[in-house]
Amino acid sequence: MNRRTKIAALAAAALITAGAAGSAVASGDGKGGSREAAALTGTAKLYRPAGDDITFTFDAHLAAKDQRDPTKATGTFRFSHYIGDWGGSADVKVDCLTTGGKVAVVTGVITRSDGVLAPSLGKRVGISVHDLGKHDRLGYSWMASNDPTKDEVPKCTSAAPFEKTKAGTGDFKVLPWQVPYN
Known part of the structure; x- marks a missing residue:
């Protein structure tokens, strides 16, 4: 030759x-393994002109082995809402996570709650997130009644991400789900 x-x-x-x-x-995943099927992580505060302190934190994941069943998602999320002496917080165990592009919907059951949110213990709530860099948006299933104890939802459901995050606090990260069609 x-x-x-x-x-x-x-x-x-x-x-x-x-x-x-x-x-x-x-x-x-860039390290020789397979990446998880979907994820929603991060923390942000919602914008409210009255000065409400509203924070959402997510650590939700769908493993690669469970990519065909978003109800096998794991993790937690937390939300709190305070203004003056009024308010409360809740911890939620994830029971579904779906993502598409930069949008995520996560649901879960409240496992701990206090203050005005105490009656929501054991209720399922849903949150939607639109990952827009530092200008993220968020929606929640109880938007119609403004009370998570009244608007319990089925798995994988929430309202559109209608709320704006407070400037400089939006750091939600959405890992898009690769829907397995075959």
């Missing part, structure tokens, strides 16, 4: 190997 043919064959082999490795990394 002449020198040019050997160089061309080696170059082609190197490109094929690099392409295959690149495809494996692109479909995985």
Whole structure:
């Protein structure tokens, strides 16, 4: 084999190997493993001109092995709402997570609540998030009544992300779900 043919064959082999490795990394987590199917993480405060202190924090995940069933999502989220001496907070155990592009919907059952949110213990609530960098938006299932004890929802449901986050606090991260069609 002449020198040019050997160089061309080696170059082609190197490109094929690099392409295959690149495809494996692109479909995985960049570290040789597979990435989770979907995720919603981060914390932000909602914007309210009256000065309400409303915070939402998420740590919700759907494992790659469960990509066909968003009700196998795990994790928690927390929300609180205070203004003056009035308010309360709640911790929620995730029971569903769906994402599409930069939008996520997560639901879960309240496992701990206090203050004005104490009666919501054991209720399912839903939250939607639109990850827009530092200008994230958020919606919640109890928007019609303004009371999570009245608007319990089925799994994987919430209102559209209609609320704005307070400037500089939006850091929600949505990992898009790769819907398995086959």
